[in-house]
Amino acid sequence: MEIRGLTPGEQPPWDLLLLADPSRDMASQYLEEGLFYIAVSDASETLGVIVLLPVGGHSIEIKNLAVAEPAQGKGIGKSLLAHGIQVARKKAYKTIEIGTGNSSINQLALYQKAGFRIIGILHDYFLKNYPEPIYENGIQCRDMIRLTMCLSNETKEKL
Template identity: 40%
Template sequence: MSITVITNTEEYPWELLLLADPERGKVAVYLETSTVYVYREGPKVVGVIVIQRQSATQYEVMNLAVAEESQGRGIGRQLLTYGIGQLQDELVPVKVVIKTGDISGPALSLYQHLGFTVKEVIENYFIEHYSEPIYEAGQLLKHQVILEKII
């Protein structure tokens, strides 16, 4: 197991990135200005986290995904903890923002367990901002939940 940053010469783990955000064009845009960390088991990438600096005092987790066959093993927690740890080298407190769906139960539980608090719910976000409906566990994803943590 290792967590490493992806350099410009490496291939992004698109299969994983699209698990968390199914519109490739949107993902491609934020990848250009973000730091991408991957979780490897041997040569295989089984997890990814994408963090983007929004301002001098704010970062956003743009994408966090774990391969379906590797979920439930704490990999998402390790990636999020590692990514946030990289930001804690800052000299001033910073805000970390995560946006997710309101029916993303395991993700919401993880974020809240790690100290993130819900700041806002945007109704019908996924219906209005995505070209195709998104389903999680057979349910239509509608609302976006915005969580924050000061580190």
């Protein structure tokens, strides 16, 4: 497997982007300014995607992280997450953030195992920002759980 940026003229894998964010309008907004990477199999099949977006002077946010359903549970999400963290460090960001739904149980576990810490909850975020109800794991996705990871020792001391 290789993780790489999109080549000129290559279309983003909308099927994967919409797995993590069911709003094409919202995804389109961060695609224009974000750093976009895909995980590609040896057979040139797109397995996953990660999009990072600078959100302030020293912080970058993972706006989208998705793995194709047949490829889930094989470490691809973990590899994409590690790649995103590595990119953020190389670009000298001090923190990396991510938000996910209260119903995203597997994603919450993945992010915390990678070192992210919960810093807040945006109550009713998905009810206010998405026209259709979202369900995962038999749970309605209502609230956004916000997580962050410190990438520099200076930032760690302040938290």
